Amino acid sequence: xxxxxxxxxxxxxxxxxxxxxxxxxxxxxxxxxxxxxxxxxxxxxxxxxxxxxxxxxxxxxxxxxxxxxxxxxxxxxxxxxxxxxxxxxxxxxxxxxxxxxxxxxxxxxxxxxxxxx
Amino acid sequence: xxxxxxxxxxxxxxxxxxxxxxxxxxxxxxxxxxxxxxxxxxxxxxxxxxxxxxxxxxxxxxxxxxxxxxxxxxxxxxxxxxxxxxxxxxxxxxxxxxxxxxxxxxxxxxx
Numbered sequence: 001x002x003x004x005x006x007x008x009x010x011x012x013x014x015x016x017x018x019x020x021x022x023x024x025x026x027x028x029x030x031x032x033x034x035x036x037x038x039x040x041x042x043x044x045x046x047x048x049x050x051x052x053x054x055x056x057x058x059x060x061x062x063x064x065x066x067x068x069x070x071x072x073x074x075x076x077x078x079x080x081x082x083x084x085x086x087x088x089x090x091x092x093x094x095x096x097x098x099x100x101x102x103x104x105x106x107x108x109x110x111x112x113x114x115x116x117x
Numbered sequence: 118x119x120x121x122x123x124x125x126x127x128x129x130x131x132x133x134x135x136x137x138x139x140x141x142x143x144x145x146x147x148x149x150x151x152x153x154x155x156x157x158x159x160x161x162x163x164x165x166x167x168x169x170x171x172x173x174x175x176x177x178x179x180x181x182x183x184x185x186x187x188x189x190x191x192x193x194x195x196x197x198x199x200x201x202x203x204x205x206x207x208x209x210x211x212x213x214x215x216x217x218x219x220x221x222x223x224x225x226x227x228x
Contacts, residue, residue, distance in 0.1 A: 035217075037163075044120065045155070045163065045206050047217040061216050095162055102210045102217075103153035103168035110162055 002026040004034075004096050004108035011114045012086050019082035020111045022096030029077035030054035033099035036070060036081045039110075040092040050099055051079055086115045121146065121207055121220035128226040134195040137223045139207030140188060145218055147188040151210035154183055154192045157222075158203045166205075167192060194225070202227040 007021040022034065036048040049060035053072040060070070072079040079096055094111050097104035122140040129135040139152065146152055150170045155163035165174050167183035170190065180195045190209070194201055207220040 037219075044222040045157075045208070045219040047208075047219060050216065059213075059216055062214070097163075101168050101172075102149075102151040103165055103208070104155070104163070105165050105168070105174060107162040107164070 002098065002106045004098065004106055006094075006096060006108040006111045009112040009114070011116070013117055014086060014088055014115055016086050016115075017082070017084050018086055018113065019080050020094060020113065022079045022081075022108050024077045024079070024098070027098075030074050034072065034079040035097050035099050035104060036068075036079075037095045037097060037104070038064075038092045039095065045095075048081070048094075053077075053079065086113075088115050088117075091115045119218075121209060121218055123205075123207060123220040123223045125221070126224045126226065128228055129194075129197045130228045131197050131199065133197050134193060135197060135225065137192045137194075137205055137207075137225070139190040139192070139209075139220045141190070141209055141211075141218070142188055145209040145211035145215075146185065146190050148212075149210045150185065152183065152185060152190040153208045154181075154190075155206045155208065156201075156203045157206065163206065197227050199227050201225060 033050045035050040038046045047061045048064045051058045051070045053074045069082045096108040098106040152170045154167040157163040171183040205223045211218045
């Protein structure tokens with residue numbers, strides 16, 4: 001069974017750094033792109049970027065380029081999304097999802113990130 | 118890259134059919150047959166319902182169907198059921214620079 005399990009909710013202060021994770025199982029983790037999707041409170045879904053764990057090829061949507069860093073450790077089948085300096089506007093639910101046939105076929109349960117002073 | 122345009126809300130009675138439109142541009146929906154649709158219930162992760170414009174993943178009811186004409190994709194749900202009440206999002210591949218773009222979402226209410 002394909003599963004993506006994300007790390008737990010985080011509460012951070014503006015300016016702090018953060019790295020959240022997404023662990024894949026039940027499939028060949030290195031053979032599929034993993035994407036990150038943002039959902040701000042009460043709002044829609046936004047493409048952030050994708051990574052191919054097989055060779056760490058990473059691509060960002062223009063709106064998120066330079067704002068976040070996507071990485072992966074294929075030895076432990078885990079993808080990451082990180083911020084070096086959080087802002088209040090980063091408060092959102094973040095989903096990881098497996099990309100197949102240009103669509104996200106399996107999703108993690110989401111990680112809620114709250115940034116507040 | 119602007120989000121794809123969806124109606125904010127649609128509604129229908131049980132047993133009826135509804136269609137949700139998703140309008141993009143010649144740079145996304147119009148250029149690729151790579152539109153996907155997602156269902157999201159409150160507090161839950163999205164679920165893939167349609168991929169590559171009209172294909173249904175295993176396990177998705179055949180009451181859900183997708184189509185495309187020009188720059189507009191559509192999701193049709195036939196035989197509406199109470200459990201179909203949710204938010205629906207379209208998404209299109211938009212090239213190697215933009216990657217993908219979602220629609221703003223449509224809230225489906227089953228009356």
